[in-house]
Amino acid sequence: MPMRLQPILSLATLVLVCTATSLVLAQEQASTPSIESNTLSNVRQVTSGMVKAGEGYFSPDGKRIVYQAVPPQYPFYQIYTQPLAGGEPELVSTGRGRTTCAYFTVDGKNILFSSSHSDPNMKQTEDEEIAKQEEERRTGQRRRYSWDFDPYTDIYLKDMKSGELTRLTTAQGYDAEGAFSYDGKKIAFCSDRDGDPDLYIMDADGSNLKQLTDAKGYDGGPFISPNGKWIVFRSDRKEEGFLQIYVISVDGEKEFALTDNVGVNWAPYWHPTKPYIIWAGADHSKPGRPNYDLWLMKYEETEDAIKPGPIWRITDSAAADVLPVFSPDGKKLMWTSTRTDDHSSQLFIADFLFPEDEPQEEK
Structure with missing residues (x-):
């Protein structure tokens, strides 16, 4: 899922931003005990072998x-799936186009994701991006990366046993950032079909579409609460x-x-059993x-x-820590981080404990 700065940034931008400041932050933090052990233990990397990876979600089990x-x-x-205990990644998407925002159905048999593989000019789109990346490697200069709200992006559901792909949205524009409700009956998602990114909700088969927001600007990244009342x-x-x-509210x-x-x-992401929300954030009130x-x-x-209510800071690494999600039992936290040796984005996971002390920092 994209984040929106000015312009809209992707994980690639976070890599660049945090690499530029990581040495300074690491020096500052070297003499200060990390707060991460207050809530996180057994931190380990769970993806590798990709240029970059992120925005991971758990299967229901x-x-x-x-x-x-x-x-x-x-x-x-x-889009890829793999056993958490280890194993080779299995391709879920078609292998072409821009993809994002995958999510399991409640029975774990199907996977929801967004893809632009229906782009009628796909070969041209691919060639243009490859040329840009080759130019960056040749010159050593990276462009300011912005998330593409690709107008050919639609939401699909894949049956992981049969391989059948069902298209759930067909409107012109960007339809993505979708996630199921806990009972599997609804999908909340973001769409710019009216010219501005807003929140929508629909039945799991794509019917009964309803627009929820209409404010100027970007509304996105929706997740339905465990009790089904809020997004x-x-x-x-x-x-x-x-x-x-x-x-x-869902209405x-x-x-x-x-x-x-x-x-x-x-x-932002809901804890499955307790009244907590976790998210990624950065303070822009100070220079730098x-x-x-x-x-x-x-x-x-x-x-x-x-x-x-009260707010706790969970990570303080010099790397970027973003896109956090809880496991279905709420005992593990998975997130995307550049705390890798090569500063690439990869998925990390840790055992999670709720903070016992008073809030360390208001934000």
Whole structure:
């Protein structure tokens, strides 16, 4: 899923941003004990062999993961799945086009993802991207990367046993960032079919489409709460390029902001059993390039509202830590990080414990 700065940035940008500042931050942190051991233990890398990989999600039984990765011989992200215990990645997407945002069905038999492989000019699109990447390697100069809201991106469902691919959206425009409700009956997603990225919800078969937001700016990255009443998402409606975390009721009638700061807050995700939301954020109120870390908020739910509560900082690595998700039992945390030897984005996982002390830092 993309994040939206100015312009919209991808994980590639995070690699560049954090590489530029990682040495300075590492020196500063060398004399300061890390806070990560307060909540994270047994941290390990779970993807390798790809140019970059990220945005991973667990299967319902917690034994497999699905994620997006750029393979060595292709310029765009593709979708892969593999056993969490180890094994070779299995290609889920078609192998062509831009792909993003994969998610398991509640029975674990099918995988939802978005793809632009229906692009009628696919060969030209691929050749142009390959040429740009070759020029970057030749000159050593990287372009400022922005996420492509590819107008041929649609949402698909793949039967992992038969290989059958079902197309769930057909409107012109970017349809992506989809995720199932916990009962598997609904899909929340982002679409710019009306010219502006907004939130939509539909039945699992693509029927009964309903638009939920219509604010100016980007609304995206939606996830439906465990009880099915709320959707958490990120939006830059307050100030372009600066994302904040919001929740909206599934009927679109009630909406609340959970963050309000000078920064970027994105990729929010619900804990499956307790009233917590985790996300990635960076403070843009100070000079210099900020670093992305993971943040945890305890919220209060009433009959008609979600109220923000105390916030804890979860990571403090000099690398970028983004796109956090909990395992189905809530005992593990998986996220995308550039804390690799080559600073490439890869998936990491850790055992997770809730913080016992008072909030360390308000954000």
